[in-house]
Amino acid sequence: MRACWGLLLLSVSIATAENGSNGWLRYAPLPDNLRQHASSLALPSAIVTLNSTEASPIQTAGKELAAGIQGVLGRSLQVSHDIATASDLSSSILVGTVATYSSAGYGSLNASSFAADGFWLRVNGSSVTIISQNERGALYGAFEYLSRISQGDFSDVDLLSNPDAPIRWVNQWDNLEGTIERGYAGPSIFFSNGLIVQDLTRVSQYARLLASVRVNAIVVNNVNANPSLLNETNIEGLGRIADAMRPYGVQVGISLNFASPDLLGGLKTFDPLESSVITWWTDKTDELYKRIPDFAGYLVKANSEGQPGPLTYNRTLADAANLFARALQPHGGIVMFRAFVYDHHLDPANWKADRANAAVEFFKELDGQFLDNVVVQIKYGPIDFQVREPASPLFANIPNTNTAIELQITQEYLGHQDHLVYIPPLWKTILDFDLRVDSKPSLVRDIVAGRRFNKKLGGYAGVVNVGTSINWLGSHTAMSNLYAYGQLAWDPTQDSQELLQDWTRLTFGLDQSVVETVSKISMASWAAYENYTGNLGIQTLTDILYTHFGPNPANMDNNGWGQWTHADRTTIGMDRTVSNGTGFAGQYPAELAAMYESVETTPDELLLWFHHVSYTHRLRASGKTVIQHFYDAHYAGAETAQTFVSAWEALRGKVDAERFEHVLFRLKFQAGHAIVWRDAVCGFYHNLSGIPDEAGRVGHHPYRIEAESMALSGYSPVAVALAEMASNSTAVVVVVAVTAPTSSNGSSSSSGPAKGEAVAVLDSPDGVYDLAFGYFDVAGGRAHYGAFINDEPLLEWIGDLEDHLGHEFSTKLDGHSATRVTARGVPVQRGDVLKIIGLADGNEAAALDYVAVLPEGVVD
């Protein structure tokens, strides 16, 4: 939204603590000067909703408008449905559909200018009209109006807004037992112990958030689906979920286990062409629609990562999709069929093997065979939600098939919501990308909207994974990704930064310095994260065999999963050329295939995605070598992450204390973990290539005191298994006198209280320093640490990040558990004695890596 902020420079009063449960739908009171401004305007004094059915989204719109105006302006408006008694319409908000508007006698509107879910919002002084083609569209219009007034914008508007694409879904990866795959915000709000939970309050609150960003359906369970979801008890439970979400216009769909006819139905087969199987699915589908007449449809992950599928019976993926399509068709449901089909037992020694090729290889020959209510759901890139990927070439290869793009709001490869990464700028690189099919403009967003190839269905699926965390995603700031996802699915031409700023005003208030700071941090965050993780298209370099959280470049190679880097002592990158590599570049339309085929024309940011080059290969833009770029980018990215902390700290007093501290805690963690990333990745390639950093930083830490070099008692040095995950490859762990450390995970084999002391005499010149303590916080223990200078307490902390953060925790000393805390502005005199006392607890041996004594402005 572009608004005029001239008169809005404010002194915002700080509200009481907030827990984030309302996300961006807080309806916080406007600051006094804006309220005064509002009171001088003619504003609506009543709400008329043209439908009195309780579960109707029109009714919901009425309630939401009343609550929002109450919150924002402190005015109570009556909601009525009866036109005869409605107060003067010239000072009312009127909400209805095209049909109810005309049958109530307000005149006829041109219905054909509305798409399904579209709305018309007209604000003319005190008269507000919100009309839509279907009921949920009017709710979207109401949320649009509320967003405007919440941001202090009371200007007149005449807006007809239609969605770019009909499919704007979210996918939850919730398991029936209540866990969530790649969920970082607590257990499921939907399921527990194999059943749908009884209290669905949070489910309807979630539907409210989704509706406010115009998401129209949700798939509630994991794509790795449990067949028990389809039993009688659980179908009834799904019905209750649908009932809870219906007032918000959010339809419910589910993921299927392809082998259900066998596993649940006892048929001993799940062959999609077998008549008993067809009958089983048809009956099951009818049963679902009996309970949920507006059921959205199915999401299917078949023959992928060990999931059952049609290939068992030598049937095609189209046979599978069409089986469900036929069962759903009479009810108006659709099948979202995932293109994420690949072999995860690839041979890493085979230079031509490439997981990225799989989707086109499986689906291209099936183009035209899918029924009209099938949509192939394609991840944005050919691998798996990496920090940088080219657009999936599948979008260009199946013009006779409906497609949707799969995005990930849940930060599986982007720091598990414990790193702030605002993702829309990444999504935009894909959505705005021109695939040049037949040498004609072919933007990915136009393909998935159905426009480019004249398809009726298509759109967006976003993996969300909200959990029971009161703030939904575990992190307040991560909610900007959910907000912007819905907005972009509606209109992908919107600007990432403008969306972010709307979200910030709605979430944290209208103070301009808050808006500017959140904007600055967020807009830099993806670039920073890419910088301190994996550069030049090498992918994220996280630990793909373990938690997908911290660094582990070695783990990318020599496994069957095909997320390889092919790094050796002199070279790095996947050769995906047609001439000498895997041939992947040839899956793109001619112009792009030619561009990616040549190392000379491939954009730097994807160099290592497409080419296997020497570490000393020079980049086109900067002329730097690949390895020097790695070093520079990692140092720059980690440095950027440090600035997030200071920028946010400057907002103290301008954001309520509860959310301020919550965000600050995470930004501090991110700043420390960014340095872990930097050191691990730089250390790994430095060690592998033997090429020094021109700037002399990598491997040299003049401000650090290694824990192993301190005077130790009760602490013993231990070599960290992944050498680059610890400074000087060594940490110290607390051991009980008689017991040696048993392994690199740092645990000792005896129990009982165990204490270690590490002492160093500081020889920094007298001055004020930041003292950063590198340590390891593993799962399953709460070690205590105390740092003292000349026996005066300096800092105390506990290895209890698992109680505060949402990422997957590791049980080892590695790049997931490595972290640090910093004491700022510490006066130090040469000769001061620094002592650290560690008390082990459970699995946690109070592992300590180093202390950095940092002069002002030094990041290390």
Ligand SMILES: *[C@@H]1O[C@H](CO)[C@@H](O)[C@H](O)[C@H]1NC(C)=O
């Ligand atoms: C969160 O805040 C809301 C609104 O202030 C309040 O109603 C709710 O009780 C709070 N929930 C928790 C768990 O603190």
Ligand SMILES: *[C@@H]1O[C@H](CO)[C@@H](O)[C@H](O)[C@H]1NC(C)=O
């Ligand atoms: C009123 O809302 C209900 C529930 O959404 C819907 O079934 C009905 O068709 C609506 N009535 C009219 C006249 O639009």
Ligand SMILES: *[C@@H]1O[C@H](CO)[C@@H](O)[C@H](O)[C@H]1NC(C)=O
């Ligand atoms: C109704 O809207 C459609 C689509 O915007 C337009 O093509 C048509 O001319 C309009 N009809 C009238 C009568 O205004």
Ligand SMILES: *[C@@H]1O[C@H](CO)[C@@H](O)[C@H](O)[C@H]1NC(C)=O
């Ligand atoms: C707004 O309302 C005024 C008075 O009710 C009317 O004269 C004017 O035409 C309206 N403007 C629009 C754009 O509908």
Ligand SMILES: *[C@@H]1O[C@H](CO)[C@@H](O)[C@H](O)[C@H]1NC(C)=O
């Ligand atoms: C359905 O499955 C759940 C486990 O997911 C189980 O608790 C429940 O009893 C089953 N219901 C029926 C009717 O089999």
Ligand SMILES: *[C@@H]1O[C@H](CO)[C@@H](O)[C@H](O)[C@H]1NC(C)=O
């Ligand atoms: C699988 O199907 C293909 C095409 O219908 C056929 O050529 C092939 O012989 C079948 N293979 C087996 C093992 O049935």
Ligand SMILES: *[C@@H]1O[C@H](CO)[C@@H](O)[C@H](O)[C@H]1NC(C)=O
């Ligand atoms: C071609 O591929 C081989 C591996 O099969 C590799 O060793 C060689 O360097 C590549 N040649 C070029 C020109 O990239």
Ligand SMILES: *[C@@H]1O[C@H](CO)[C@@H](O)[C@H](O)[C@H]1NC(C)=O
């Ligand atoms: C990322 O790294 C590049 C290369 O060193 C640098 O120019 C850029 O400023 C960095 N950006 C951020 C946000 O850290």
Ligand SMILES: *[C@@H]1O[C@H](CO)[C@@H](O)[C@H](O)[C@H]1NC(C)=O
């Ligand atoms: C690095 O670790 C090795 C082996 O633990 C140790 O001998 C050496 O003193 C350490 N270097 C520093 C600077 O602490």
Ligand SMILES: *[C@@H]1O[C@H](CO)[C@@H](O)[C@H](O)[C@H]1NC(C)=O
């Ligand atoms: C360097 O690489 C070698 C060989 O993989 C490994 O044994 C060693 O631990 C690595 N050292 C560091 C500091 O990463």
Ligand SMILES: *[C@@H]1O[C@H](CO)[C@@H](O)[C@H](O)[C@H]1NC(C)=O
């Ligand atoms: C640490 O390693 C030891 C020995 O390998 C093992 O028994 C123990 O389970 C490990 N601890 C954790 C928490 O993984």
